[in-house]
Amino acid sequence: MLSEFLLSEMNRLGANDALPLHRQLYEALRRAMLDGKLGAGERLPSSRDLAQDLQLSRNTVVAAINQLSVEGYLASRVGSGTYVNDSVPRISPGRNGQRTAGWASAVPPGRLSARGLALTSRFCATDLEVQPFTPGIADFSAFPLTLWQRLQNKHWRMTYPDMLDYNTSGGYAPLRRAIADYLRVFRSVHLEADQVIVTTGTQQSLELCARLLADHGDTVWVEDPAYWGAAKAFMASGLAIHPVPVDDQGICPDMGDDTYPPKLIYVTPSHQYPTGAVMSLPRRHQLLANARRHGAWVLEDDYDSEYRFSGPPISSLEGLDTDGRVLYMGTFSKVMYPGLKLGYLVVPKTLVDAFKQAHYDLNRPGQMPVQAALAEFIEMGHFASALRRARQNYAERRQCLLEALKPVLSDARVGPSISGAEQGLHLCLRLPAHTDDKALAQRIAQQGLTVRALSAYCLQRSDLKGLVIGYGYAPLADIRRCGPLLAAAVQRELDAAAA
Ligand SMILES: Cc1ncc(COP(=O)(O)O)c(C=O)c1O
Known part of the structure; x- marks a missing residue:
């Protein structure tokens, strides 16, 4: 049933457009999700089965699935397959042929395009609260x-x-x-x-x-x-x-x-x-x-x-x-x-x-x-001169953050490490692959600190865990005060992981 729909969509796209096959499949799968033929939370057939049903190479199927995952339509669950993300709204044909979102009976005003949905489904501005340790933010007070x-x-x-x-x-x-x-x-x-x-x-x-x-x-x-x-x-x-x-x-x-x-x-x-x-x-x-x-x-x-x-x-x-x-x-x-x-x-x-x-x-x-x-x-x-002053300020803040993180780094059980501290306004604290870095970032946020989970920046891979920590925004005194809180939260996570 699904493969029939995908094939007919691909035929339609292939006839009118010189789109490569993986792009045709991407468009067809996206249409299937938006039309509710593949509902939120539903499991996608395996790439092998899809390739067989659609007579496509596995690479073509994997490329289309990867693109949909990157755009937030699909999510992989380790060991159990690929699912339609809960955030994908269903846009099904209404009684008179018009499309309606979810179970609503009228076309809601201001609905986003498929591109709009993809653009807003991951990492949106509400994630960007500026507090001590927010990465990428400079301190404008010294300007x-x-x-x-x-x-x-x-x-x-x-x-x-x-x-x-x-x-x-x-x-x-x-x-x-x-x-x-x-x-x-x-x-x-x-x-x-x-x-x-x-x-x-x-x-x-x-x-x-x-x-x-x-x-x-x-x-x-x-x-x-x-x-x-x-x-x-x-x-x-x-x-x-x-x-x-x-x-x-x-x-x-x-x-x-x-x-x-x-x-x-x-x-x-x-x-x-x-x-x-x-x-x-x-x-x-x-x-x-x-x-x-x-x-x-x-x-x-x-x-x-x-x-x-x-x-x-x-x-x-x-x-x-x-x-x-x-x-x-x-x-x-x-x-x-x-x-x-x-x-x-x-x-x-x-x-x-x-x-x-x-x-x-x-x-x-x-x-x-x-x-x-x-x-x-x-x-x-x-x-x-502004650059010289800022460089000196950030060098001190960076050093202070590194000092605060030292006890965590000496934890030999799991070997956390730091990368990228030689330049810029942030560093990356790498954590073991089984760490839930997103949950850890959320727990740290409850203390009024903002760090970002390294995995939140990953487009496709699932092996990278860690925290992206900024030292540009907060004054030295705040880093001195908050650095140990941050380190203690990470240490608790490492202890729990090692237990
Ligand atoms: C990798 C990267 N490029 C560019 C920018 C920002 O550039 P702009 O503010 O000029 O758009 C940032 C901001 O944090 C960044 O992290």
């Missing part, structure tokens, strides 16, 4: 606000009418020059200022890349575990996400499945988000060779490289690229403040005109007076 206000006032006073229009040239020229100078010296990026496109941040940079360099249904290889912001930008552009595992040397490009050749490969090589792994040199070369073999673009998200506390500086992946396939992106969210909404994308010379034009057509960029103030902030050395 030189008065100086910044003065600069902004000055540039608003000097503003001429053109500065109030949309911008067609990729951003305010002196800011693009300042960014290029910084990236050349500190990140070994090969670029000229004209290659810099000022965006409203990494999210917009990713959206531009997804829309201009890939088509609906194309595959993007994404690190597993992943930065959810990136995964969602790709989902919103209709790309198929293919998770590729990360280990302590970063993404393992040879574990990407060649059956799903990537159009894009998204990586955070300097400080993998969230594990903190630094991509090793051999892996960087392997990744670039793999990308070359597939004709894929590499998207390098260098989101927190300004904060490096120990070890040699890590150069950009772009610096190793010899054939112009890496697009490099950074953000001012971590050194200035996120609400500034400014970031940058460095594109190969051959793409500059297309990106500028599309950026104008799709985003109508502006904020020239703010960009002018930021250019002066950088040129006058204020950015470098």
